[in-house]
Amino acid sequence: MSNQEMQNFIYKRFLSTPKREAFYYEGKSYTFETVYHEAYRWAGILSAKGVKQSQFVGVLLKNNLQSVFVLFALQLLGVKAVILNSRLTSKEIIWQLQDSGSVFFITEDAFKKVRADVEMEVSSLRLLVKEEIMDDDFEEPMIVSEVQLDHICTIMYTSGTTGHPKGVMQTYGNHLWSAVGSSLNLGLRDDDVWLCAVPLFHISGFSILMRGLIYGHKIVLLDSFDADKTITLIREQKVTIMSAVSTMLKKMVERLQQQPLHDSFRCMLLGGGPASRALLEDSVSCGIPVYQTYGMTETSSQIVTLSPEDSIKKLGSAGKALFPSQVKICRETGEVAEANESGEIFVKGPNVTSGYLGKDEATAEKIQQGWLATGDIGLLDEDGFLYVLDRRSDLIISGGENVYPAEVEGIVAAHPAVDDTGVIGMKDSTWGEVPVAFVVIKKDAEVSHKELEEYCQEKLAKYKIPKRFFIVDQIPRNAAKKILRRELRKMVQAF
Amino acid sequence: MSNQEMQNFIYKRFLSTPKREAFYYEGKSYTFETVYHEAYRWAGILSAKGVKQSQFVGVLLKNNLQSVFVLFALQLLGVKAVILNSRLTSKEIIWQLQDSGSVFFITEDAFKKVRADVEMEVSSLRLLVKEEIMDDDFEEPMIVSEVQLDHICTIMYTSGTTGHPKGVMQTYGNHLWSAVGSSLNLGLRDDDVWLCAVPLFHISGFSILMRGLIYGHKIVLLDSFDADKTITLIREQKVTIMSAVSTMLKKMVERLQQQPLHDSFRCMLLGGGPASRALLEDSVSCGIPVYQTYGMTETSSQIVTLSPEDSIKKLGSAGKALFPSQVKICRETGEVAEANESGEIFVKGPNVTSGYLGKDEATAEKIQQGWLATGDIGLLDEDGFLYVLDRRSDLIISGGENVYPAEVEGIVAAHPAVDDTGVIGMKDSTWGEVPVAFVVIKKDAEVSHKELEEYCQEKLAKYKIPKRFFIVDQIPRNAAKKILRRELRKMVQAF
Structure with missing residues (x-):
C-alpha cells in the first residue's frame, strides 16, 4: 500500500533542511547535512562488514553522538536495531541477543566485560566495536530510500519489573x-x-x-x-x-x-x-x-x-x-x-x-x-x-481495601525531609497485607517515624498509611526509574 | 489493521479540548463542545431522513457555520460527502451527483435554481434543504466512533480546466x-x-x-x-x-x-x-x-x-x-x-x-x-x-521554443498599471503559435500596448513576449482562481 511508504526519515530531513542545526554535543553543533553524511559513512562501514537490510542487530552503546550516527546508519540500511539497556548484566544481554536472533552485536570500548562475555558465550554472533571499526573500509551502502511504515525500526525489551523480558517491536x-x-x-x-x-x-x-x-x-x-x-x-x-x-x-x-x-x-x-x-x-x-x-x-x-x-x-x-x-x-x-x-x-x-x-x-x-x-x-x-x-502486580489488598503504592508514595515523597520513597505490601496476620514504606532522607535533614506517620495521617485513609518506615540509602530503580518492588520485597526480609 | 483506526476526529477533538474556541463566525465564538453537539444534532436530523453510513451524499452549501455543522455531521455518520462547487451550473452539478451515485442532495435556500433543476431532472435523488429541515425530528444517530484512515471522507471533482471532471477520493x-x-x-x-x-x-x-x-x-x-x-x-x-x-x-x-x-x-x-x-x-x-x-x-x-x-x-x-x-x-x-x-x-x-x-x-x-x-x-x-x-495542456510552443504562460503572466502582472492578466497561445502562420496576453488595467491607471511590450522586453526572451495585448475587464477564473484558458481562447476569436 503506497500510503504506507515514506522516504527514510534521515534522508528526508537532510533533503528538507540540510543547513539546520541537528545536534549540539560537547560544545559543538552539527547540521542535518553533517549528521546524514556521518550516518551514511557509518552505513558504508557496516555494509563492508556484512550488515544488511532486514537483519536484527544488537546495539549496546553509550549516549554520545557517534552512537546516534550508528543508530541512524542502521535505519539507512533498513536494519532492525535491537537496542540494549546498558545497565543489564551480560547474562541478560546475551539472552536478548539470542531471543531476537541478532546477527551482529555492535558495542563500544566502555563495555569491555559484556563484550568479553558475549564473545565467549555466543561464538556465532559477529562482534563490532565502534572504536575499532570507525576508520575501517567503506563500501557504497545499499540505502533504503523509502521505509514502509509497518516495518520494524527498533526492538526494545520491556523493563522486566514484572515477568520475563519481551522484545517490543517498534515500527517506523x-x-x-x-x-x-x-x-x-x-x-x-x-x-x-x-x-x-x-x-x-x-x-x-x-x-x-x-x-x-x-x-x-x-x-x-x-x-x-x-x-x-x-x-x-x-x-x-x-x-x-x-x-x-x-x-x-x-x-x-x-x-x-x-x-x-x-x-x-x-x-x-x-x-x-x-x-x-x-x-x-x-x-x-x-x-x-x-x-x-x-x-x-x-x-x-x-x-x-x-x-x-x-x-x-x-x-x-x-x-x-x-x-x-x-x-x-x-x-x-x-x-x-x-x-x-x-x-x-x-x-x-x-x-x-x-x-x-x-x-x-x-x-x-x-x-x-x-x-x-x-x-x-x-x-x-x-x-x-x-x-x-x-x-x-503491585496492588496491595489490606483488609479487603485496595491500596495503590503509587498513591502512598506520592504523599510520603511530599514530606520536606524525604528524598525518595518506595512502598510495597508486607504480609500481616490481621489484615492479610499492610503497606510499608522505604524512605531515603535528604542530606542534613532529620525526621522520625512518628513524624512521618503523623504527616500521612492528615492525607491518607487509615488503611493506606504505611505501618512501617524503613530508612534506606537508596530506592532500587531500573533504568526507566521505575521502582523495583521485588528488590524492596527482598529488603523487607532483611529488616 | 488496527493502526488504521482512529477516533472520529470531531468526537476526539471534543473529548480532548471541549472548552477551547473552535470557530469565530459573524461576531460569535463557538467551542469544540458546541460544535460537536451541533454536529451531533444535525447527524440526528439527517439520520431521521434516512442518511446512513457509507452512502454518497451530495452537498451544495455556502460558507457558513451551519454548513460546517452539516459537513461534520456527515463525518459522524460515516457518510461520503460529495462536495459540490457552488459556482457550477445545474448541469454540471447534476452530472457530478449522478457520477458519484449520490443518494441525497443537501443544499440550502440560496441555491433555488439549482435545487429546482435537480428536482426536475433527477427524481430519484432525495433533496434536503438546510433551512427546511433544521428544526425537524431528531433520531438518535448511529455515530461512527472510529474511522478507518483508508475510508473515503470526501469526494471533490477536479476543477475541469482540462478534460472531463473526475471525482477525487479523499480519505480520512x-x-x-x-x-x-x-x-x-x-x-x-x-x-x-x-x-x-x-x-x-x-x-x-x-x-x-x-x-x-x-x-x-x-x-x-x-x-x-x-x-x-x-x-x-x-x-x-x-x-x-x-x-x-x-x-x-x-x-x-x-x-x-x-x-x-x-x-x-x-x-x-x-x-x-x-x-x-x-x-x-x-x-x-x-x-x-x-x-x-x-x-x-x-x-x-x-x-x-x-x-x-x-x-x-x-x-x-x-x-x-x-x-x-x-x-x-x-x-x-x-x-x-x-x-x-x-x-x-x-x-x-x-x-x-x-x-x-x-x-x-x-x-x-x-x-x-x-x-x-x-x-x-x-x-x-x-x-x-x-x-x-x-x-x-497550456504549454505554448513557438518556433520550437517552449513558452510557459505562467512565467509570462508573472512578468506582465508585475507592471504597476496591471491588475490581472492571463496568457495563452494564438495560432501564427510563421511560428506555429505565439503568446498573447489578456490584461486588466487598474482603476485610474493607464498604459499603452507599447509600454507593456517595452516592459516585457527587459525581462523576457523575445519569443516569450506577448505578440498582442488585449485589454479586458476581467480574466475568467474558476472557483480555485485558476485561469480558464479555454475561455481566453474563445475571447481571442472575438478580438
Whole structure:
C-alpha cells in the first residue's frame, strides 16, 4: 500500500533542511547535512562488514553522538536495531541477543566485560566495536530510500519489573505517530530545542532522536544526567523542551530556586509516574511548566499527557490520550468501566506496538483488536483525565481495601525531609497485607517515624498509611526509574 | 489493521479540548463542545431522513457555520460527502451527483435554481434543504466512533480546466496526513488562529476545517473574501495564519500599505500559482510572511511549500515537499530528470488520493506505484526546490521554443498599471503559435500596448513576449482562481 511508504526519515530531513542545526554535543553543533553524511559513512562501514537490510542487530552503546550516527546508519540500511539497556548484566544481554536472533552485536570500548562475555558465550554472533571499526573500509551502502511504515525500526525489551523480558517491536509508523501525537499536543515551534539527558537505549531518549528528524529541530545531547550541567546547557543553548523523570526534576528544582529558567523554556515532559504537588509547585516557581505523561515501550513513548494548566487542578493525573490515540479502563469482566471506577488501563493507537517479537501468544493475549492491555491500574475521571493508580502486580489488598503504592508514595515523597520513597505490601496476620514504606532522607535533614506517620495521617485513609518506615540509602530503580518492588520485597526480609 | 483506526476526529477533538474556541463566525465564538453537539444534532436530523453510513451524499452549501455543522455531521455518520462547487451550473452539478451515485442532495435556500433543476431532472435523488429541515425530528444517530484512515471522507471533482471532471477520493488518512505534513512545516502554536476566506467546497477551505479539528485551533470563518473585513478580523481575532491566492493577497496589500499587520500574524499560505516579486516585497513590508505552495485536490491541499526565508532567494519556486511527501520530475520517457531539467511533476505521499471514483482506468493511468502524474510541468533546482512552470495542456510552443504562460503572466502582472492578466497561445502562420496576453488595467491607471511590450522586453526572451495585448475587464477564473484558458481562447476569436 503506497500510503504506507515514506522516504527514510534521515534522508528526508537532510533533503528538507540540510543547513539546520541537528545536534549540539560537547560544545559543538552539527547540521542535518553533517549528521546524514556521518550516518551514511557509518552505513558504508557496516555494509563492508556484512550488515544488511532486514537483519536484527544488537546495539549496546553509550549516549554520545557517534552512537546516534550508528543508530541512524542502521535505519539507512533498513536494519532492525535491537537496542540494549546498558545497565543489564551480560547474562541478560546475551539472552536478548539470542531471543531476537541478532546477527551482529555492535558495542563500544566502555563495555569491555559484556563484550568479553558475549564473545565467549555466543561464538556465532559477529562482534563490532565502534572504536575499532570507525576508520575501517567503506563500501557504497545499499540505502533504503523509502521505509514502509509497518516495518520494524527498533526492538526494545520491556523493563522486566514484572515477568520475563519481551522484545517490543517498534515500527517506523509507531515512531512517526508518536512524534506526531506529541506535536499535536505540545505544539511545534521553529525555535524548539530538545534536551536529551535520558538514555538513548530507552524509548524516552530514542523518541527524542526520532522527533528531531521528524520535526527538524536541534537536540542537545548529554552523556548522562547532571543537574548543574543540564541547567547550564538549557540556558546556553536556549532549550525549550526536556524529557525527565521526577528524580531529575527534583534535583534541578533544588538548584534553580534562586534563578528561574528563561521564558522560552516551555515544557518539561515528565514520565515515570506522577509528581507530587510540592514538586509541581516548586517547578512552577522555577519557571518550569511540567507536562506529566503516561507511556511505555509498547506505546513508543508518551500516549497520555497532562498540560500544565491542568497539573494542579488534576493533581496526580497523567492527562488525556494524544490525538491519534485512545485510552479506556476495563473491569476484569472486560466491560468498560464507569467514570471514576478503577480497572485495567487499555491503550490503542498508531503508536502502539503490533506485538512482541516471536511471541505470538503473548501478543494475542496482550493486544486485542488493537487494544493493548497495559497491566496497569487506573481510572478516568468525569472529564476524561487518566489517573494511573498502580502496576497491577503491585496492588496491595489490606483488609479487603485496595491500596495503590503509587498513591502512598506520592504523599510520603511530599514530606520536606524525604528524598525518595518506595512502598510495597508486607504480609500481616490481621489484615492479610499492610503497606510499608522505604524512605531515603535528604542530606542534613532529620525526621522520625512518628513524624512521618503523623504527616500521612492528615492525607491518607487509615488503611493506606504505611505501618512501617524503613530508612534506606537508596530506592532500587531500573533504568526507566521505575521502582523495583521485588528488590524492596527482598529488603523487607532483611529488616 | 488496527493502526488504521482512529477516533472520529470531531468526537476526539471534543473529548480532548471541549472548552477551547473552535470557530469565530459573524461576531460569535463557538467551542469544540458546541460544535460537536451541533454536529451531533444535525447527524440526528439527517439520520431521521434516512442518511446512513457509507452512502454518497451530495452537498451544495455556502460558507457558513451551519454548513460546517452539516459537513461534520456527515463525518459522524460515516457518510461520503460529495462536495459540490457552488459556482457550477445545474448541469454540471447534476452530472457530478449522478457520477458519484449520490443518494441525497443537501443544499440550502440560496441555491433555488439549482435545487429546482435537480428536482426536475433527477427524481430519484432525495433533496434536503438546510433551512427546511433544521428544526425537524431528531433520531438518535448511529455515530461512527472510529474511522478507518483508508475510508473515503470526501469526494471533490477536479476543477475541469482540462478534460472531463473526475471525482477525487479523499480519505480520512489523506486529510490527516495533509494536516500533519503542514504542521511539521509551519509549526503549531497554541495561540494559532486560522482565517478561512476561501470556499469550503474547495480543498483549500475544507482542509482548514480538518486542520481545526486535528490541531484544535480556532477558525475565523468568512462567508466570502472581502479585503477590508478580512484585515479587520485578522486584527480583532489575532489571526496568525490565513490561506489565500495572489489576487486576494494583492487586494490586502493595497489596503495595508499604511498599517502593517500585527507581529503574531505569522503565515500567509499562498496557493494557485507563484506570486510576483513585487507582490512578495510588498507583502514583506506589510508584515505578511508569504508561504508559497503547490497542491491540488488530489493531494488534499499543499504538498510543496516555500518558507518566507527562501521566498526572494528562490523567487517563483513553490518550495520543497512536505515531510511525509515526495516530488520528482520525469522526462516523457519516464526517467527521472536531472536538476534544473523541466518535465512532468509527480507527487507521492499519504496525503495523495488513492484515485478517482469509479474510474479505475484513469486512476491506473495517473497513479503508478503511489506516484501521481500531476500533468503539470516543472523542475527541481540543484537545492531541490520545485518550480512549477505550467499546466502541461497550456504549454505554448513557438518556433520550437517552449513558452510557459505562467512565467509570462508573472512578468506582465508585475507592471504597476496591471491588475490581472492571463496568457495563452494564438495560432501564427510563421511560428506555429505565439503568446498573447489578456490584461486588466487598474482603476485610474493607464498604459499603452507599447509600454507593456517595452516592459516585457527587459525581462523576457523575445519569443516569450506577448505578440498582442488585449485589454479586458476581467480574466475568467474558476472557483480555485485558476485561469480558464479555454475561455481566453474563445475571447481571442472575438478580438
